[in-house]
Amino acid sequence: MNVIISKNKISLPRKAQRVNNPTLESLNLPTDEAAVVDAIRQRGALSRTDLATISGYSRAKMTAVAGNLIEKGILVEIGAGESQGGRRPRLLNFNANQGYIAGVDLGATSVDVAVADLTGKILARHSEAADVHAGPQVVLGRITAIIAELLAQAELRTAQLTAIGLGVPGPVEFTSGRLIAPPLMPEWDGFPIPATLRAAFPNSRVIVDNDANVMALGELVSGTGVGVEHFFLVKIGTGIGAGIICNGAVFRGSDGCAGDIGHICVDRAGPVCRCGNVGCLETIAAGPALAERAAERARNGQSPKLAQRLAAQGYLLAEDVGAAAAAGDRVALELIQESGRLIGEALAGLVNFFNPRLIVIAGGVSGIGHQLLASIKQAVLHRSLPLATKGLRIDYAALGMDAGVRGALALASKHAFGATAGEASAPAPR
Ligand SMILES: [Zn+2]
Structure with a gap:
């Protein structure tokens, strides 16, 4: 630029x-x-x-x-x-x-696509497993096919699609719609996502944004964040990221990566992160990290319940840790509390800095039970200034796993009529 x-x-x-x-x-x-x-x-x-x-x-x-x-x-x-x-x-x-929009929520392991009218009413929808490591050509090819199929189901023509909103799990340069050095999906670095989708849908504007930003927008438009001027949405899944709503709009910072809190260092002696640094929050508190630590404790003989699950499946997921904790396993509970504490401590610094009214906890790992939320709350309240926590609410996302696709539709709707970031050559409104 x-x-x-x-x-x-x-x-x-x-x-x-x-x-x-x-x-x-x-x-x-x-x-x-x-x-x-x-x-x-x-x-x-x-x-x-x-x-x-x-x-x-x-x-x-x-x-x-x-x-x-x-x-x-x-x-x-x-x-x-x-x-x-x-x-x-x-x-x-x-x-x-006037036109129709598509919202795409791409996660590391899944994709959720919806086609809607401009009021946000969903006309057709499809979700399936995806692997971002298959690379942008393969994954965007599949997304293109899904959108085309959904348009057909809704009896719409390709030319009627006016905007596509796409959330992706990595740092996005909002002006170009490209992922820049994404730790979770290095194959996508600098790939021209908007141009690729527009080759299939030439009448559409394509707006690409970070998944946590998109989920925050979804919660702002129709979830826990309705009417809240300043809030964070923290997505805990394969990685950890935050979307920031400031003055009722997504705050992206100078280049688009505001809120990328997963790479805040919480342990200088911690594990090496995909980003190349050491002890990043997501290497200790995200889903795979939680599962890995649980597997270690299971192998050490510290948790019979986790060991049983590990032996039966050959692997552990964050959900397994949640289920073991719910069944009274002390080690699983400790691991969840530890994750919650670390996330809460990182958030406490941000609460003092930004003074939000609300923190929304979302993403796959938020489904593992109430203890995670309780531990996050405890750490935030303990480590933040009293004035910053006086009116602060911390809650799970009201839209649950729908926040991503709802936010992607809101992103598309917001840009459906005019040229916008990520789209230097958008056609004029018809
Ligand atoms: Zn990192």
Whole structure:
């Protein structure tokens, strides 16, 4: 990216400036029209009066702005809302025929794809196992085939797909939509994901983002984070990452990797991480690390329950540790508490730094039982400033494993109408 520096002033190219601005990020539309579209995206169908109140525009201006959006085919009138006395106001919502979107949640071992209309209503959906190590050509080829199949199921044409949102488990340079040196999936380093998907879906904008950011967006739009201005979502799975919501929008930092907390060092004498450093949080507290430590204790004869499972399956997963703990195994419980404590201590520093109102715990490992959440809470409360924890809530994701695909759809919907980050050559809205 070219950065122009002149007389103490640093200015970025237009596209880059747009990235972290929640209002301008959304559309190629004029600011007043974008504000109306954002309001409907967040709250659903609204009357012109509601929209005028929310936006602060006069009733006359709102009538004109709504008229422009209806003329462009972006909004339609969908019948009458509740009367406040007098005639029942007509509600405005997205024009479902304006286009359709796809949301893709790619994990290290699974992929979840949904096709929806612009209001976020899911029309077709498919999940299956995936292996990111098969490389981007293979995995994106499969994702392309799934989207095509889902469009066919929903009786839609390829040309009707206007945006694809894709969450991936690694650091994404948001402006280019590329993974940069992803520890979990090195085969994908710098691969042109947007261009590859657009070759199959030429009318679509393709927006790629880190999976934790995408899940945070999902929880913001329709989960635990609805109405919360500042929060974190921590995904604990094969790795550990966080999505940051600041002022009601995803905060990605300068380059896109804000929230990559899995590589915070929590033990200088700890194991070597895939990133090349030592003692990273995810080498001790993520799913595979938890399972590996459990297998070690089982082999040492410290836990008969874990040893039994190891002998029966030949391997242990984080879920096995959860099940053993639920069945009263002391070693399994200790391991979960230790993971929770380490994650909580790392989060405590971030809580003091950022003062969020909410921390959402998500990802595959969050399903292993209540003890993990209890240990995270305890460590955060113990290590953070009283003022920072006074109004702080820590909870599991309300959307559960749906947060990823819901967030990917929200990402697509947010960018469905205009050129955006990750898409230098997006077509103009039709
Ligand atoms: Zn690391």
